[in-house]
Amino acid sequence: MGKLILDEWLTLDGVAQAPGEPEEDTTGGFAHGGWHMGYVDDDFMKWMKDNLNSASGFILGRRTYEGFASHWPNASEEEQPVAEPLNKTPKYVVTRTLTDPLEWENSFVLEGDLSKSVNALKGKDGDLHVIGSTALVHSLLEHDLVDELRAIIDPVVVGGGKRVFADDGVRRSMHLVEATTTTKGSIIARYDIDHG
Numbered sequence: 001m002g003k004l005i006l007d008e009w010l011t012l013d014g015v016a017q018a019p020g021e022p023e024e025d026t027t028g029g030f031a032h033g034g035w036h037m038g039y040v041d042d043d044f045m046k047w048m049k050d051n052l053n054s055a056s057g058f059i060l061g062r063r064t065y066e067g068f069a070s071h072w073p074n075a076s077e078e079e080q081p082v083a084e085p086l087n088k089t090p091k092y093v094v095t096r097t098l099t100d101p102l103e104w105e106n107s108f109v110l111e112g113d114l115s116k117s118v119n120a121l122k123g124k125d126g127d128l129h130v131i132g133s134t135a136l137v138h139s140l141l142e143h144d145l146v147d148e149l150r151a152i153i154d155p156v157v158v159g160g161g162k163r164v165f166a167d168d169g170v171r172r173s174m175h176l177v178e179a180t181t182t183t184k185g186s187i188i189a190r191y192d193i194d195h196g
Contacts, residue, residue, distance in 0.1 A: 001122055001123055002056065002121075002122050002123075002124060002125065002126050002127045002128060003122070003127045003128070003147035003148055004059070004118060004122055004127075004128050004130065004140065004145050004146050004147050004148075005051075005055075005127055005128065005129045005130070005146075005147065005148040005149075005150060006129075006130050006137060006140075006146055006148070006149045006150065006151075006164065007051050007129050007130065007131045007150050008131075008132070008137075008149065008150070008151045008152075008164050009036050009132075009151075009152050009154070010151050010152070010153045010154070010164065011035060011153075011154055011156050011157055011158050011161075012153065012154070012155060012156060012157050013157045013158065013159065013160075014163045014164065014165065015035075015158050015160070015161035015162065015163055016132065016134055016161075016162055016163060016164045017030050017033075017134070017161035017162035017163075018030060018032070018033035018034065018035070018161070019033075019034070019035060019036035019037075020033075020034060020036060020037065021033055021034050021037075022034045024067065025063070025067075025162070027162075028160075028161070028162070030160075030161045030162075032158040032159075032161070035154065035156055035158055036152075036154055038184070039152075039154045039155075039156075039182070039184040039185070039186045040184075041182050041183045041184045042183070043180070043182035043183060043184075043186075043188065044152060044182055044184075044186065044188070045081075047150075047152065047188050048082065049081055049082065049085075051129060051150060052082060052085040052086060052089075052129075053085050054127065054129075055085070055089055055126070055127060055128065055129040056089070056090075056124070056125060056126025056127060056128065057089060057090040057091070057092060057121065057126070057128045057129075058086070058089060058090070058091045058092070058128065058129050058130070058131060059091075059092045059093075059094065059110065059118065059121070059128055059129075059130050059133075059136070059140075060091055060092070060093050060094070060130070060131065060132075060133055060136070061093075061094055061095075061132070061133035061134075061135055061136035061137075062093060062094070062095040062096075062097060062098060063133070063135075064131060064132040064133040064136075065091065065093045065095070065098075065102075065104075065107070068086065068091075068104070068131075069102075069103060069104035069107070072086045072087055072104075073087060073104055073105070087104075087105060087106070088105075088106065089106065090106045090107075090108065091104065091106060091107040091108070092107075092108055092109075092110040092117075092121065092128075093107060093108065093109055093110060094110050094114065094133075094136050094139075095109060095110075114139055114140075114143060114145075115143045115145060118140070118143075118145050119145070122145075130146075134162040134163065134164060135162075137164050138166045138168075141165070141166075141170075141172065142168070142170075144195055146193050147192070147193055147195075148177075148190065148191065148192055148193060149164075149174065149189075149190070149191045149193060150188075150189075150190050150191075151187075151188075151189050151190075151191070152182075152186050152187070152188050152189075153186060153187040153188075153189065154184075154185075154186045155185045155186065172193065172194070173193075173194040174191035174192060174193050174194065175191060175192045175194070176189060176190075176191055177190040177191060177192055178190050
């Protein structure tokens, strides 16, 4: 059975909102979009490519899907090492508003009960990865569907924004599997998430 893995970019204060671009997600008045870009180095790029290429599929929330679908199919030549696995690998979108067929190649609406649909996908070969998608991640964690967290934690504090872990009062234990530090001072860490 495959794993469900979260791939997340985080600030030291746990924010995952808009790591890539200033206008990526300004909801809630978030003014620090693009906070991650100053920490991109060869270590990060290797981590990202390895994660993308190891996925047998991606599960995305609607907002993340729409942002990716507007960019990655038309990515520049320089961005192809990232664009290629995102474009060719199946993408399952959790949404109440979009319907099949989706415009981005190899993209499908994930229908039905979230737990049953995700467990059915996990029952196939290979690991599924979730990128960003904080609202979706809250639901996946609430239903105890996540097996692993792969995070890059940048040495920056942004003072507020969307977080991977909701203020829900639930204790979740994890075990550190491996960790490295990039040349820019970011921590790349992989955690197994305890079930039970």
